[in-house]
Each structure stands twice: as C-alpha cells, then as structure tokens.
Amino acid sequence: MGGVKVHNIHKTFGKNKVLHGIDLDVEHGDVVAVIGPSGSGKTTLLRCINFLEHADKGLITVGEQTVNTEKASKKEILALRRKTAMVFQLYNLFNKKTALENVTEGLIAVQKVSKKEAEAKARELLDSVGLQSKYGAYGSQLSGGQQQRVAIARAMALDPEVILFDEPTSALDPELVGEVLSVMRRLAKGGQTMIVVTHEMSFAYEIANKVVFIDQGLIVEEGDPRDVFLTPKDERTKQFLARFNLSSQYSI
Amino acid sequence: MNIDLSFVWQAFLYGLAYLPNTLKLAFSAFLLSLVFGIVIAGIRFFKVPFLARFFALFVTFLKGVPMLLVMFVVFASASRVVNGLAALLHLPFSAKDVSLNAIGIVALTIFGTMIISETIRGALTSVDNGQFEAGFSIGLTRTGALVRIVAPQAVIIAAPVLCNNIIGLIKASALCYMVMVEEVMSGTLKVASSNYKYFEAYLAAAAIYWALCIVIEMIAKILRAKLGKYRTKLA
Ligand SMILES: Nc1ncnc2c1ncn2[C@@H]1O[C@H](COP(=O)(O)OP(=O)(O)O)[C@@H](O)[C@H]1O
Ligand SMILES: [Mg+2]
Numbered sequence: 001m002g003g004v005k006v007h008n009i010h011k012t013f014g015k016n017k018v019l020h021g022i023d024l025d026v027e028h029g030d031v032v033a034v035i036g037p038s039g040s041g042k043t044t045l046l047r048c049i050n051f052l053e054h055a056d057k058g059l060i061t062v063g064e065q066t067v068n069t070e071k072a073s074k075k076e077i078l079a080l081r082r083k084t085a086m087v088f089q090l091y092n093l094f095n096k097k098t099a100l101e102n103v104t105e106g107l108i109a110v111q112k113v114s115k116k117e118a119e120a121k122a123r124e125l126l127d128s129v130g131l132q133s134k135y136g137a138y139g140s141q142l143s144g145g146q147q148q149r150v151a152i153a154r155a156m157a158l159d160p161e162v163i164l165f166d167e168p169t170s171a172l173d174p175e176l177v178g179e180v181l182s183v184m185r186r187l188a189k190g191g192q193t194m195i196v197v198t199h200e201m202s203f204a205y206e207i208a209n210k211v212v213f214i215d216q217g218l219i220v221e222e223g224d225p226r227d228v229f230l231t232p233k234d235e236r237t238k239q240f241l242a243r244f245n246l247s248s249q250y251s252i
Numbered sequence: 253m254n255i256d257l258s259f260v261w262q263a264f265l266y267g268l269a270y271l272p273n274t275l276k277l278a279f280s281a282f283l284l285s286l287v288f289g290i291v292i293a294g295i296r297f298f299k300v301p302f303l304a305r306f307f308a309l310f311v312t313f314l315k316g317v318p319m320l321l322v323m324f325v326v327f328a329s330a331s332r333v334v335n336g337l338a339a340l341l342h343l344p345f346s347a348k349d350v351s352l353n354a355i356g357i358v359a360l361t362i363f364g365t366m367i368i369s370e371t372i373r374g375a376l377t378s379v380d381n382g383q384f385e386a387g388f389s390i391g392l393t394r395t396g397a398l399v400r401i402v403a404p405q406a407v408i409i410a411a412p413v414l415c416n417n418i419i420g421l422i423k424a425s426a427l428c429y430m431v432m433v434e435e436v437m438s439g440t441l442k443v444a445s446s447n448y449k450y451f452e453a454y455l456a457a458a459a460i461y462w463a464l465c466i467v468i469e470m471i472a473k474i475l476r477a478k479l480g481k482y483r484t485k486l487a
Contacts, residue, residue, distance in 0.1 A: 106390035
C-alpha cells in the first residue's frame with residue numbers, strides 16, 4: 001500500500017482550463033518524472049496534489065487517505081499536506097530562519113517533537129545533504145544549490161509519503177545543478193517516493209521508474225523511461241524530446 | 253514684529269505640564285488602534301466573507317474624511333450614544349461620566365485604526381506568498397504559518413512605519429484641543445488668553461511637538477538600525 005493516486009483531476013483558472021482530467025498512479029517507492037512543455041500544467045498538477053491549488057474535480061490519494069477535491073474539508077487537506085512535502089523551484093526557505101531552523105520548523109510546530117530531538121535530526125539531515133558546516137547560515141549566506149539542499153532536508157525531515165519536486169534545479173547556475181541532483185539521486189535510491197517535474201532529461205532517464213509526458217493539461221504518454229525517451233509513440237512527445245537530443249546520448 | 257522670548261519660554265513650560273496628557277491621548281489611541289488595526293488587517297488579508305468588504309469600506313470612507321470632522325462627530329454624538337447604550341443595557345452610567353479625554357481617545361482611535369490597519373496589511377502583503385506556501389507544504393495551518401513564519405517578517409517591515417504612525421497620532425492629538433480636552437495645545441494657548449500673545453504660544457507648542465517627534469524619530473532610528481542588521485541576514 002501507500003504511494004500516490006491521482007484520479008481525474010480537473011483545474012481551471014478563470015476561463016483558462018489547465019488540467020483536463022489527469023490520472024496518475026505512483027507506487028510506494030517509485031520515482032516519477034513529469035516532463036512536458038512550459039505552460040502544460042506540470043506545476044499546477046503538483047500543487048493540486050498538496051492543495052496549494054484546489055482542484056475543481058477529482059480524487060487524490062496519498063498513503064491510505066483519499067480526498068475528494070470537490071468536498072475536501074480543511075481537516076482533510078491538512079492531513080493530506082502532512083503526508084506530503086514539496087521542494088519549490090525558488091527554494092522558498094523560511095526567511096529569518098537559519099538552515100537548521102528551516103529543517104526543525106516542521107518537526108517542532110507540526111510533529112511536536114522536542115526541540116532537542118528536532119535539532120539532532122535536522123543536523124543529521126543537513127549532514128546527509130552535505131551542509132554540515134552551514135547549520136547557522138541564513139538563506140542569503142547560501143548559494144542557490146545550498147539553499148535547495150536545505151529545502152530538500154526540510155522536506156525529508158517530515159518523513160513524508162511523497163516529496164513533490166517542482167523543477168528543483170531550473171533556477172540554479174549550471175555548475176550548481178549537479179550537487180542538488182546527486183542529493184536527489186541518493187534520496188531516490190533510498191526508496192523515497194518522489195514526483196519530480198524536471199527538464200533534466202538525462203537525470204529523469206537515469207533515476208525515474210516512470211516518465212509522464214504532459215501536454216496541454218493531459219497526459220499524452222507515460223511509461224518506462226526507456227520506452228518514452230527512446231521510442232516515443234505520440235507525435236507531440238517525439239517533437240518535445242527532439243529538442244533534447246536524447247537518442248544520441250542513450251542509444252546503442 | 254517683536255517676539256516676547258521670555259513669554260515663549262513661559263508658555264513652553266506651561267504647555268509642558270500638559271505633555272503627560274498628550275502622551276496619554278496619543279499612546280492610548282496607538283495601543284487601541286494597534287489591536288483593532290491588527291484584527292482588521294487580518295480580516296482583510298484573509299478575505300473573511302462580508303467582514304473584509306465591510307472594513308475595506310470603513311477604511312476607504314475614513315480616508316476621505318478630515319480628522320477634525322471625526323473629532324467633532326464623536327464629540328457631538330458621544331452623549332447620545334452613551335446614554336442610549338446605557339439605557340439599552342440598563343447600565344448605571346450616563347454621558348456625564350464620560351471624560352473629555354475618553355472622547356479624544358475614541359476619535360483618535362477611529363482615525364488610528366484606519367491608518368494602522370493599512371500599515372499592518374501592507375506589511376503582510378509585502379511578505380512573499382511563497383513563505384505561506386512553504387509553511388503549508390510542511391503541514392502548518394494558515395494561522396500557524398501566519399504566526400510562526402509570516403508575522404515575524406511582517407513585524408520587521410511594519411515597525412518603522414508604526415513609528416511614523418505614532419508621530420501622526422501625536423500631531424493629531426492636538427486636535428483634541430478643539431473639543432476642550434486639556435493637552436499641550438490647549439495648555440500653551442491658555443496662558444496666552446490673558447495677554448493675547450498667541451504667536452509666542454504657538455511657537456512654544458510647536459517646540460514641544462517638535463521635540464517629542466524628534467525623540468520618537470531617534471527611537472525609530474535605533475530600531476531601524478537593529479532591524480536593518482537583522483534584515484541583512486534575510487534571504
Ligand atoms: N495561479 C494561477 N492563476 C492563473 N493562471 C495560472 C495560475 N497558475 C498557473 N496558471 C496557468 O496555468 C497554465 C499552466 O501553468 P503551469 O502549471 O505553471 O505550467 P508548467 O508548470 O507546465 O509550465 C498556464 O497557462 C498558466 O498561465
Ligand atoms: Mg512549472
């Protein structure tokens with residue numbers, strides 16, 4: 001059991017219909033890469049899963065809990081959010097808090113762990129993302145890559161059923177992308193369920209069990225990364241992937 | 253034109269005796285306005301149905317009304333409102349028990365609430381929405397994210413503006429003179445009523461308000477420097 005199920009999610013902003021009935025099945029321990037052109041609804045889909053956007057219609061299951069978005073209560077939404085964590089494109093670290101405090105915040109305020117225990121766990125997590133010397137640093141004192149690693153540690157601290165990543169490396173300078181991807185790679189190997197929106201195609205190819213291609217609010221193609229990347233069936237997938245020139249990297 | 257400097261000094265000292273009441277008017281109104289302002293800002297920020305629109309209207313309406321008019325309206329309606337309320341609730345008090353000071357404080361609070369609610373709301377809106385979302389993403393409630401994440405950042409933004417709001421209330425408190433409250437303005441003018449040296453009295457009053465505002469500006473400056481140091485630590 002466990003994992004994430006999304007069933008028939010619809011979302012409209014004003015007159016702009018963004019998601020047209022998305023179904024997504026993520027097994028516990030799976031890493032799902034979501035790819036697709038800009039504006040296709042990838043971010044909106046992620047945000048609907050933890051109710052940062054309230055979908056108009058559809059069912060969302062995280063772990064054992066299923067929520068009908070049409071009649072979701074505040075309590076249900078909160079419970080669902082506490083089973084998920086999110087890593088934002090622009091990190092969204094808590095201002096005015098140190099790296100350590102960013103990680104302990106959820107443990108102390110949400111999980112009611114004692115401060116001492118929370119700090120011990122936070123140190124362990126910051127160590128694991130390579131930030132053992134940055135416990136007391138504020139966001140402005142950290143590089144983008146370091147900030148994003150704090151954000152990942154903050155997400156990991158809550159032992160969520162799933163971590164949602166929204167283009168976690170696309171705001172980074174190229175030389176900082178690697179350090180974030182290697183943290184994510186380790187997380188994936190450790191069995192963390194992850195849904196990752198990304199433009200890092202080789203990374204998606206390498207770590208995902210499943211790739212989902214979204215275009216104009218619909219899943220056009222999904223499956224094993226080998227199949228989707230190397231022998232895409234849909235014309236739109238082919239066109240999209242052509243830009244990344246993957247076949248030259250991965251064939252043979 | 254000759255200025256009687258010794259009379260300026262005399263009026264200054266005379267007015268100074270009323271400084272405690274000016275401070276009482278301004279700071280009572282400030283504290284009350286802060287409480288109401290925070291509540292109204294919260295209601296409008298979270299778009300509470302009906303109430304948010306009601307207070308938006310309240311703020312817009314008051315913005316277009318001179319402070320002096322608010323003062324006169326409160327003064328003129330005070331006895332009727334108080335007597336009416338007492339009769340309605342069967343309470344043993346009447347308008348005679350209401351001090352002029354109380355009327356001044358009510359009028360200043362109405363004005364201050366409008367201004368301070370805007371200060372707080374502005375500070376809240378200027379905190380990046382991503383801070384709320386990050387709070388939600390780790391499972392905080394809306395109140396939790398407000399109290400633990402957003403409010404501490406809003407305080408830093410609001411503090412210097414609130415200092416300006418206090419100065420505004422101190423200056424507005426001089427209008428209480430128009431409804432016979434005894435404060436710095438009326439105190440300095442009272443000494444001039446015997447010799448008609450009003451110009452000297454005005455100078456004296458100006459000097460007192462000026463000194464008071466400088467002191468508050470200085471406190472604000474220290475506060476800003478402290479917060480500024482803090483702010484550089486922010487992302
Ligand atoms: N909060 C919002 N309000 C209005 N429109 C939005 C909002 N968020 C996203 N959209 C619109 O939804 C569409 C999909 O956006 P998004 O999910 O961000 O796409 P992607 O992440 O795939 O680039 C876009 O047309 C975008 O303008
Ligand atoms: Mg996006």
